[in-house]
Ligand code: SF4
């Protein structure tokens with residue numbers, strides 16, 4: 001009967017693997033529903049960006065308090081997952097701390113490191129809970145954070161507490177059991193925190209302790225499996241997607257540059273000069289600009305899945321600060337929500353199904369789009385290099401060119417530009433009039 | 439005053455050193471015309487051979503493109519590129535960050551390749567080359583100046599230092615606002631907002647930014663964009679501070695500092 005836990009563990013591992021594969025494939029497929037985007041720039045630059053922004057968290061340090069707190073959780077998460085390697089081997093083979101003996105002092109060092117980082121992460125978690133629920137930092141309280149996003153953020157923090165508690169007690173109990181000479185509990189060396197924390201358990205009988213150790217062990221690993229399956233539904237997907245998103249970020253183009261529309265360029269060129277030579281466009285888009293998520297580039301869709309919902313963009317947005325409807329974070333959250341909906345429709349009702357909804361109109365309104373000053377503050381602030389502005393501009397293009405929907409004053413401006421080559425109603429012949437007054 | 443236009447140069451079989459792209463605001467907006475004048479004075483003072491396009495210049499298309507009207511943008515751009523390429527223009531300087539951004543970043547894909555400088559960069563080069571020395575007893579000595587970053591110069595093109603370097607020679611006290619450089623706050627005019635009413639909200643963007651500028655108690659708010667200039671001027675008026683706090687373009691400040699223009 002002693003192999004039952006091993007079988008259970010293996011089944012759990014397999015089931016998690018299968019479900020995770022399906023969930024993550026769903027996301028990958030959804031991202032690829034976007035329009036093509038030609039990548040420019042060099043691959044070496046891309047690796048550099050990934051190291052700098054994702055691994056190195058460069059942009060986070062524009063704001064150092066949350067940056068340091070976040071760093072604790074981030075580093076502890078990465079290191080703790082090294083321990084998971086051992087847990088998985090133990091789980092399958094029925095061994096216990098299989099790496100302790102071969103690694104010796106290094107093992108003690110690693111587990112001690114994990115303990116210290118876990119403790120730091122625990123402190124950071126409390127600080128984050130405080131910031132969200134007590135201090136109510138402004139960027140966490142905007143309307144788009146109501147409901148699930150708010151719960152998601154808190155849930156994951158509570159979850160972090162459970163996980164860290166499991167890790168710390170697992171190691172401490174292990175230490176205690178070894179001290180008592182319980183069989184199968186190998187020497188882990190003097191664990192930095194474990195050797196002291198183990199005193200908390202000194203008055204408990206060995207049999208109870210073994211049960212407690214097992215409970216902590218299972219909580220730890222089951223927690224990690226659960227986390228893996230939970231992430232695809234959460235803003236915490238950024239822990240994976242921040243990496244490719246930084247890798248694929250736009251390079252070599254200044255932020256002020258707006259994407260060209262070669263189809264229109266060609267049309268205008270041949271209109272002005274019928275003999276003009278133009279390069280054929282392979283796969284011309286069905287419509288100008290974007291009405292729905294599938295009209296956006298796959299990079300914008302990956303942006304949406306990478307969003308951490310941190311609200312740094314919204315906090316810096318001049319429109320949002322002055323009470324306008326626009327929130328760049330909401331633009332990203334809406335894009336993700338709509339993309340999930342489109343993905344589910346495809347899976348349940350087939351590719352041709354049209355639910356009559358779209359990103360523009362049903363999720364994002366004209367009023368939001370029109371409040372944007374294209375100031376790039378959102379792009380500048382985003383720690384994972386997302387551009388809400390790209391999406392805003394593509395939706396504006398659809399509105400104006402496909403729906404002829406522009407505020408009256410803009411229509412007037414367009415007329416002036418067409419007739420006078422200036423946004424105001426001036427005679428183009430008067431362009432040099434200023435010189436007379438000099 | 440006679441300002442040389444490109445067609446004159448061509449008629450004489452010559453090329454100017456640089457083309458001054460005046461822009462729509464610089465051409466038609468009364469306040470911005472003064473900045474155009476100040477920059478011309480600086481060019482003349484430094485004996486730069488320059489020309490403008492005059493009636494042949496048209497909007498670069500920035501507001502049309504950002505409002506979503508790509509057709510109109512492409513039309514305007516194609517016309518401008520035909521004119522610029524027709525004259526074989528290589529170097530352009532402009533006093534408008536929006537023109538600067540479009541000419542520099544968006545025209546190359548459409549067949550228009552030029553070296554484009556914003557006037558803050560151009561003036562900095564003149565100063566560095568020793569062509570523009572400042573008067574000893576600067577008229578701005580002891581004045582507090584705060585520089586408002588234009589989004590299209592700053593975040594859009596990473597030009598943060600040139601305008602500040604230019605202001606440094608004025609021998610004034612430069613003070614930074616709470617949010618400056620890459621964190622600088624928008625004046626509210628970009629993205630074609632200049633040409634429509636603001637959406638519903640609880641405040642105007644330019645008022646918020648002006649309040650931030652007034653916090654540092656400046657004598658002068660320096661701008662480097664005709665639209666920022668309008669927005670900040672309106673903001674200062676709204677706060678009834680127009681007597682105490684002036685809004686100037688960096689070109690005007692340099693022109694005044696060199697007695698090329700009266701100090702107002
Ligand atoms: S670019 Fe638009 S959405 Fe982004 S911060 Fe500026 S105004 Fe807000």
Ligand code: SF4
Pocket residue numbers: 306307308309310311312313314328329332381382383384385386388
């Ligand atoms: S877009 Fe970037 S800055 Fe904005 S909420 Fe998402 S991750 Fe944060």
